[in-house]
Amino acid sequence: MENRVSAGNYDVVVLGSGAAGLVAALAAADAGARVGIFEKAEVLGGTTCLSSAVAWLPDNRYAREAGVQDSREEALSYLASLSNGMIIPELAEAFVDTVPELLEWLDTTPLKLSLVERYPDYHPEQPGGKPGGGRSLEPRLFSLQGIGAWAERLEGTPRRMVVGETPIGGGTGFLPEDVAREREAEQVEGLGRAMVAALLQGCLERGVEVHVRERATRLRIEDGEVRGVVFDGPEGAHSVAAQHGVVLATGGFEWDRALARDFLRGPLDHPASVPTNTGDGLRMAMRAGAALGNMREAWWAPVCTLPGERPDGSRPVYLVQRERTVPHSIMVNREGKRFTNEATNYNAMGGALHELDPTSFDYRNLPCWVVFDENMVERFGGFGRAPGEAMPDWVTRADTLAGLAERLGLPDGALEATVDRWNGHARRGVDPDFRRGESAFDGFVGDRTAYPGPESTFGTLERGPFYAVQLHSSTLGTKGGPRTTVRSEVLDVDGEVIPGLFAAGNVMAGPTGMVYGGAGGTLGPALVFGYLAGRTAGRRATTGDEKAVAAAAAV
């Protein structure tokens, strides 16, 4: 393995090595194109490596085999019911209609998927929603031995389990020692790095050349057609030819403060993605005259910060999901009041964190905290601690609710009144204020032994000490960017295809608008549109006849 920069002559150049880029490179190489992947970071895999790599792919054969009934029509009516005018129907149709072909094609690659059982859609009571799951797939355990020395050059750290073994999937998060030893000896991993390693292995087997520490800065456009890319690499600026296509797969723009300020609909702090996602692909597309879409949206997610610093100086973050869902835990705002269904999905919660108070003209629910008691610590643990283990030192605590409220600077008596009211709801198992527990999704990541009953998410806060952790309005990545055709070709501001330019993953105008359909809601579309980008660019290289390509692709 080396950081090769050849004379730089490819049919297809892919920018970024997350799921979208890798799948595009693999599909283009499969179609017969000479392909180069160029990654800005020193390591491969981007945010995809940090993820659980669940992919939301409706109407899939794994669900059918498990006896779950699903259909194209149900998937489309589900997305349409959540669109709020943001989803372009043709893109939603292209997404759903490509799933069978994508899955069949993935069978010919090292990436093998399986069903995450029973994982409900994130809005399962909507028309076409699936309360019993069936649309969330994940990579099977995968040995990194096949990617040789690249195993040392992946983002993140090894996680040797599948979702069902983690607390979110109903497992403990701990493996028996012999199983852990065996998986370590065989370099077996699950989740994000398994997805990246499997796709990477497929790319390497098909002769795709992979380069790291290469930041794409500009597109080379000749006679209106994208024909190459200028990079800033270890040896300085240089240019690489892309005869038949450039695929933008550079992730979102969440790490660029100016872009985030200018485009996003609400506050964003401490992104959970890799810090190299600074909107480079967006800027390149803008310079090429691309039409932009979905710019205000992101895959919103509440996080807390952890002590320490990442190499780039930012704070490490932790996605707070289970800790706000299990019994004995609520969320409060700066008035010490509950303000939302704490057990809802992270993306939808972004809406609650962005609520503007028209009188004070600021964000009513920021800052906010998840507040819990000793019963939660004992029964469920959290923030990386097993049930019964002491909470980390950085978690705020006090023996009484009044003491905790004082530490957080909440108005006198407010937190006690809120907890008192919540305890009444918890005892009855109903939440007339915010409808927590009504949806089949709500308790799924809570107490799985009680799911789907109300006890999966309802529990009083009465046993001290009491704890609080501040939550921030964060994101897994933005999802606005260049508008595309149903084949991932980038469109210009007049609605014409920019020849030779493709986009997939978080860099593109997200085909699902505001919606996070279910677990895997970001990677499902990233795989589909990455596949479409790679297939279209690859066929462009091998047939040379764009009209024939378009006709072939329009199946």
Ligand SMILES: Cc1cc2nc3c(=O)[nH]c(=O)nc-3n(C[C@H](O)[C@H](O)[C@H](O)COP(=O)(O)OP(=O)(O)OC[C@H]3O[C@@H](n4cnc5c(N)ncnc54)[C@H](O)[C@@H]3O)c2cc1C
């Ligand atoms: C903790 C966590 C858990 C998650 N779990 C899930 C999940 O289970 N399911 C799901 O659907 N989503 C999940 N997500 C979100 C998901 O990981 C991302 O939405 C997805 O990985 C985005 O894929 P991508 O290929 O578009 O971008 P990325 O994977 O971020 O890859 C983009 C790559 O482009 C590179 N790049 C940027 N600029 C340039 C440039 N100028 N030149 C060259 N390269 C460049 C970056 O360095 C990066 O490596 C999770 C996220 C987090 C943080």
